[in-house]
Structures are given as C-alpha cells and as structure tokens.
Amino acid sequence: MTATGAIPATAPTGPSGAAQRHRVALHGVTHVYAGRGGDVLALDHVDLVIEPGEFVSVVGPSGCGKSTLLGLIAGFHRPTRGRVTLGDEEIRGPGPDRGVVFQQPNLYPWMSVRENVALGPRLRHVRRAQRRAIADRLLALVGLAEFADHATYELSGGMQQRCQIARALANDPEILLMDEPFGALDALTRERMQDELLTIWRDAGQTVLFITHSVEEALYLGTRVLVMSPRPGRIVLDQPVPFPPHERDRALREHPEFVALRARIGRELGLA
Amino acid sequence: MVEITGNAPVPVPATRARRRLRLPDGAALRVALRLLSLAVVVAIWWIVAALDVWPDLFVPSPADVWDRFVESVTVHDGRVGLSDAYLWEHLGASLWRIGNGLFFAILFGVPLGLLLATVRPFQVIAEPYVNFVRALPPLAYFSLLIIWFGIEDTSKIWLLFLASFPPIALSVVSGVRGIPQTRLDAARALGAGRLQLLRHVVVPSVLPEFFTGLRLAIGFAWTTIVAAETVDGLPGIGGLAWSTKKFQQTDVAVLCIIVIGLAAILLDQLVKAVERLVVPWRGRA
Ligand SMILES: Nc1ncnc2c1ncn2[C@@H]1O[C@H](COP(=O)(O)OP(=O)(O)O)[C@@H](O)[C@H]1O
Numbered sequence: 001m002t003a004t005g006a007i008p009a010t011a012p013t014g015p016s017g018a019a020q021r022h023r024v025a026l027h028g029v030t031h032v033y034a035g036r037g038g039d040v041l042a043l044d045h046v047d048l049v050i051e052p053g054e055f056v057s058v059v060g061p062s063g064c065g066k067s068t069l070l071g072l073i074a075g076f077h078r079p080t081r082g083r084v085t086l087g088d089e090e091i092r093g094p095g096p097d098r099g100v101v102f103q104q105p106n107l108y109p110w111m112s113v114r115e116n117v118a119l120g121p122r123l124r125h126v127r128r129a130q131r132r133a134i135a136d137r138l139l140a141l142v143g144l145a146e147f148a149d150h151a152t153y154e155l156s157g158g159m160q161q162r163c164q165i166a167r168a169l170a171n172d173p174e175i176l177l178m179d180e181p182f183g184a185l186d187a188l189t190r191e192r193m194q195d196e197l198l199t200i201w202r203d204a205g206q207t208v209l210f211i212t213h214s215v216e217e218a219l220y221l222g223t224r225v226l227v228m229s230p231r232p233g234r235i236v237l238d239q240p241v242p243f244p245p246h247e248r249d250r251a252l253r254e255h256p257e258f259v260a261l262r263a264r265i266g267r268e269l270g271l272a
Numbered sequence: 273m274v275e276i277t278g279n280a281p282v283p284v285p286a287t288r289a290r291r292r293l294r295l296p297d298g299a300a301l302r303v304a305l306r307l308l309s310l311a312v313v314v315a316i317w318w319i320v321a322a323l324d325v326w327p328d329l330f331v332p333s334p335a336d337v338w339d340r341f342v343e344s345v346t347v348h349d350g351r352v353g354l355s356d357a358y359l360w361e362h363l364g365a366s367l368w369r370i371g372n373g374l375f376f377a378i379l380f381g382v383p384l385g386l387l388l389a390t391v392r393p394f395q396v397i398a399e400p401y402v403n404f405v406r407a408l409p410p411l412a413y414f415s416l417l418i419i420w421f422g423i424e425d426t427s428k429i430w431l432l433f434l435a436s437f438p439p440i441a442l443s444v445v446s447g448v449r450g451i452p453q454t455r456l457d458a459a460r461a462l463g464a465g466r467l468q469l470l471r472h473v474v475v476p477s478v479l480p481e482f483f484t485g486l487r488l489a490i491g492f493a494w495t496t497i498v499a500a501e502t503v504d505g506l507p508g509i510g511g512l513a514w515s516t517k518k519f520q521q522t523d524v525a526v527l528c529i530i531v532i533g534l535a536a537i538l539l540d541q542l543v544k545a546v547e548r549l550v551v552p553w554r555g556r557a
C-alpha cells in the first residue's frame with residue numbers, strides 16, 4: 001500500500017529547517033503476545049507504508065491492535081514476524097526520531113512544564129540554553145508559554161496533552177505517534193485540540209500516526225484513514241481523505257462528502 | 273511509638289486543601305481538643321496515683337516523674353542528670369546511633385532495592401535473604417554482633433542498620449515495580465538509555481515509596497534502640513530505661529517512655545516535612 005492520501009497543500013518543513021524525513025513501513029508484520037492465558041494474536045500480516053508528511057488516522061474496535069501497531073513503530077516491541085522500517089533502517093527499539101503521545105497524561109511531576117518539554121534534548125546532551133530555547137518555542141506553539149514554570153499537576157487535562165505534544169516535538173522527530181491523545185478530554189476541549197493539532201502539523205510538518213476511536217475525529221484530522229478489523233487486527237480499509245488541510249474547519253463536518261465518508265467508514269466498522 | 277499507620281497511601285490533597293481553607297476554627301479546635309485530652313489523661317493519672325490503689329512502684333505519680341525530669345536536666349547532690357548524663361545526652365546518644373544506623377540503611381538499602389527490582393537474576397538470588405533478615409527479631413542476632421563488633425557503638429549501629437534496611441530496600445522494590453510501563457516508555461521514546469532512565473524516571477518515581485519505607489524503618493529503629501542499648505547502653509535513652517529495672521525506678525522508666533514517644537513523633541513529623549519538600553507531587557500526579 002502506498003500513500004494515496006492528499007499531500008498537505010503547504011510543503012512540510014521541519015522546525016529546524018528542511019529536515020530529512022523518511023517513510024515508515026511495515027512489511028508483513030504479525031504480532032503475538034505471549035500471555036498467561038495463552039498467546040494473543042494482536043496483528044496479522046499487516047503491510048503499511050506511511051509517506052513523509054502524511055497524517056494517518058487509525059480507527060478500529062477496542063482491542064484490535066491499534067496500540068500494538070503504534071508500539072511496533074515506536075519500538076516498544078519487536079514484531080513476531082515481518083519487519084518495521086524507518087527509511088532503510090529496521091526499527092530495533094525506541095528512539096528520539098519517533099515521538100510518542102500517550103492517551104494518559106504522562107508528564108513527569110518532578111519536572112516543571114518546561115523541563116518536561118526540554119527532556120528529550122537534555123537526554124541528547126543539548127546545551128542548557130539551547131534546550132531552553134527549544135522548549136520555550138514549542139510551549140509557545142502549543143499555547144503554554146505562560147505555564148512554563150508551573151508544576152505539571154497544576155495543568156488541566158487538555159493542557160497536559162498539549163505539553164505532551166510539545167515534549168514529543170522537542171526532538172524534532174520524523175513521525176509523531178499519537179495513541180488516542182484526546183480520548184480522555186471533554187468534547188469542547190477535544191475539538192479545540194483537534195484544530196490546534198492541525199495547525200501544529202501544518203507548521204511543524206511532522207508525519208503523524210493518530211489513533212482514535214472516533215470516526216469523525218479520524219476524518220477531520222487525517223489525510224488518510226485506516227480502518228482495522230476486530231482482533232486479530234488487519235487493515236480492512238485504507239481511505240484517502242480529499243479535503244485540503246486548510247479547509248478543515250467546523251463547516252467541514254457537515255459537508256456532504258465528509259458525511260458520506262463518515263458513513264462509509266462507519267459501515268466498515270459495523271457501526272451503521 | 274512512631275505512628276506509621278498514619279501514612280496510608282491515599283493522602284487526599286483535596287480534603288487537606290479544603291481543611292486548610294477553613295483552618296482558623298478547625299485547627300484551633302483540634303489543638304484545643306488535644307490539650308484537653310492531655311489534661312484529662314494527666315488528671316486521671318494523678319488521681320489514680322494519689323488514691324494509692326496500687327503502690328507507687330506500680331504507678332509513679334506525675335509529680336515523681338516531673339521530679340526525675342528536673343533531676344535529669346540539672347546537677348543535684350553533686351551528681352549530673354540521671355545515670356551520670358543529662359537527659360539530652362541520653363537522647364542525643366540514642367539519636368546518634370539511630371542516625372548512623374539509618375544512614376547506612378539508606379546507603380545500602382536504596383541501591384539494593386534498585387538492583388532487586390531491575391536485575392532479575394539478582395532478585396532471584398538475593399530477595400530470600402532480605403526477607404530472611406527482615407523476619408528475624410533483632411535480638412536474635414545481637415549477641416553475634418557483640419562478639420563480632422564489641423559492646424560499643426559499632427554493634428549497636430549494626431543492629432539498627434540490620435533492623436532498618438529491609439523496609440527501605442523492599443519499599444524501593446515495590447516503588448520500582450509500581451512504575452507504569454508508559455512512564456518508562458515515554459522516556460525511552462525521548463531517547464533515554466538505561467542509566468538515564470534510572471536517573472530521570474526510576475529514582476524520582478520511587479521517592480514517595482522510599483519515604484514510606486524510611487518512616488517504617490525509623491519505626492523499627494526506635495523499637496530496636498532499647499534492645500540495642502541493653503548492653504553498655506549508657507548514655508542512651510533506651511539504656512536509661514533498661515537500667516531502671518535494677519533499682520525499680522519506675523518513675524525514670526515512665527520519663528523515658530514519654531521522652532522516646534515524643535522524640536519519635538517529632539522525628540516522624542520532621543521526615544514528613546522533608547517528604548513534602550522533596551515530593552510535592554505525592555498524591556497529586
Ligand atoms: N502486553 C500484552 N500482553 C498480552 N496481551 C496484550 C498485551 N497488550 C495488548 N494485548 C492484547 O492484544 C490485543 C490488542 O491490544 P491493543 O493493541 O492494545 O488494542 P487497541 O489499542 O486497539 O485497543 C488485545 O486483545 C490486548 O488484550
């Protein structure tokens with residue numbers, strides 16, 4: 001499967017200039033968890049190519065292997081069979097070239113908001129002044145500039161997720177892997193965060209893999225929506241989303257084509 | 273005795289904050305209630321002693337205990353304090369031993385706990401021994417320690433060390449095991465290597481549990497100090513308490529009980545204050 005999704009209208013440029021981006025690919029990936037109650041086949045022969053600059057949404061019933069897919073690209077697990085690659089390199093473990101945003105706010109409470117964002121550069125031994133500059137720029141990008149010196153537990157749920165996004169972006173990763181990042185937020189905050197994420201994606205130019213259980217969210221954000229079958233997870237639909245990124249606003253959700261696509265994906269999921 | 277049960281794992285900050293908001297009457301009421309209950313307890317004690325139901329030897333009166341207290345901090349009949357040392361010297365000697373024992377317990381217990389929790393083969397081999405030492409009553413091995421290290425402070429500090437390192441090590445183990453996988457994954461995805469993970473995520477994550485273990489360890493140290501000071505324990509508050517049995521000075525024994533109790537509570541409060549300073553996020557994140 002190659003990218004059939006719409007390429008963003010504005011050419012993606014990384015925050016540090018024109019960073020070289022590589023495609024992410026899964027080649028015949030099968031993943032089995034060895035559990036106490038027997039083995040669990042989580043992913044079954046998945047082939048997937050994500051081109052640089054794409055925003056790929058993934059929807060599927062709970063337990064179908066979405067997080068497993070993300071974890072394989074992040075390098076948290078190695079596939080039982082098949083290969084996961086970034087460019088020409090096989091992924092063998094987690095690394096700063098792939099940023100992860102988790103569903104649960106996952107900030108470190110012993111660090112300030114700024115220190116959390118600066119952690120990636122710090123782990124790579126970036127000099128103090130420079131990593132502070134990186135953190136402050138990203139905090140401004142996600143609208144948290146005034147909260148840089150706050151404790152993480154003083155932030156609301158939505159702000160914590162913004163901080164997580166900033167932290168993942170601080171390494172200027174090739175791809176941002178987001179596992180239901182807005183799943184725990186209230187509807188209003190969620191919609192605002194979706195718009196902010198689109199802005200960030202247009203500005204920062206990261207490739208994004210975005211897991212959600214909301215078809216509407218998947219369509220609103222993605223240049224491409226993958227639908228997965230119940231476990232063992234397979235990709236049963238690879239749907240390009242034709243709307244240009246800059247036309248994604250509230251009105252889009254009522255657009256006939258949007259509604260039609262939503263129905264189509266819903267049918268595929270067995271919802272309709 | 274140290275109030276270790278007060279350290280239930282759910283210090284709900286919301287209610288604490290709310291209580292603090294209506295602090296004026298609430299706090300004043302609490303202090304007043306506590307003073308009142310103290311007055312009642314002392315009054316009952318006074319009355320029971322004054323009624324002479326039991327001989328003075330069984331129930332020394334508050335006045336006797338007060339007199340011993342005054343003696344313990346003064347020179348009287350040409351003699352210094354009680355058993356040739358002022359009360360604070362007795363207490364100081366015990367605190368010195370406890371402090372040393374805890375120092376080595378932390379120095380040894382924390383790395384041991386980290387190793388137990390992170391190096392699987394090490395845990396398989398070493399954990400039974402830690403549990404074995406923890407299960408032993410300290411007095412069981414005290415005579416061995418005296419033979420190995422003599423009757424002076426070294427053997428006492430060893431005893432306190434052995435009594436207090438297991439809770440520290442085991443609390444660190446449970447702290448490490450309790451770290452959610454995603455918390456580790458987040459740092460690994462940011463590029464953390466093994467040692468960076470230890471330093472930036474594991475150690476800070478373990479701090480709350482460490483303090484729980486430390487307070488438990490201090491509790492064990494206090495229970496052990498009297499045992500440690502049964503042999504050549506003067507000056508020492510436990511040694512002083514133990515020495516009263518020879519001349520049946522129950523008033524001195526009661527004085528020691530009160531001093532040990534108060535010192536234990538104060539030390540526990542001090543550790544709690546340090547914990548609030550070092551782990552401000554406890555119960556909030
Ligand atoms: N560490 C694990 N050990 C055993 N089974 C697991 C583990 N993680 C996930 N699974 C199982 O694998 C399947 C897919 O899980 P996951 O990828 O988390 O699904 P999703 O994110 O789509 O809800 C589920 O049935 C889940 O129970």
Ligand SMILES: [Mg+2]
Nearest residue numbers: 066067068179
């Ligand atoms: Mg999941």
